[in-house]
Amino acid sequence: MARYTGPVCRLCRREGEKLYLKGYRCYTDKCPIEKKKGPPGQHQLARRKLSEYGIRLRTKQKARRIYGPLERQFRRYVEMASRAKGVTGERLMQILESRLDNVVFRMGFARSRPQARQFVLHGHIEVNGRRVNIPSYLVRPGDRVAVREGSRSMQHFRDLAAGDAEPAMDPPAWVTVDLAALSGEVLRLPARDEIQVPLDESLIVEHYSR
Secondary structure: OOOOOOOOHHHHHHHOOOOOOOHHHHHOOOOHHHHOOOOOOOOOOOOOOOOHHHHHHHHHHHHHHHHOOOHHHHHHHHHHHHHOOOOHHHHHHHHHHOEHHHHHHHOOOOOOHHHHHHHHHOOOEEEOOEEOOOOOOEOOOOOEEEEOHHHOOOHHHHHHHHOOOOOOOOOOOOEEEEOOOOEEEEOOOOOHHHOOOOOOHHHHHHHHHO
């Protein structure tokens, strides 16, 4: 299987920083990266100094682990960004943020992007009134994203609608959310300073431009 299905906390330890792949646990002292500072492995080998190529590669891998696309799809995003008007790195980040699973996470319907991906794959999410079960579906400004009527009886969504469960983070300014109605709207594409992820996207562009 091409997609990684192992313990996601190992991915954070491999990158040496939190990627927030585990939901609420990442915000507590129970996060494994708080207890084990070194990379995963039996002998806890020290981190080696990376070459310039290694730095660009690790940045690309970090972006893939945060947002979830496979290599071929990620390369296609970079090509799309390079053809679009504007700064390539910023356009790449906007494309990644426009993925449906990321939008579901940003709106607070899921505790993490992996959970949001699962909700989309299982058909719990609709866009403009139509069910969409493709996590990589690119949402556009003006699109309405909501939990399907038949899925609102799930305990997770009932708690959100009733206010018994808090979302993992406040929704960003580029979306509007009504948790009681379990729906939201994408107002616009995010500006780069609104995308709070630990990435230097220029290194990703350089990696694919070599």
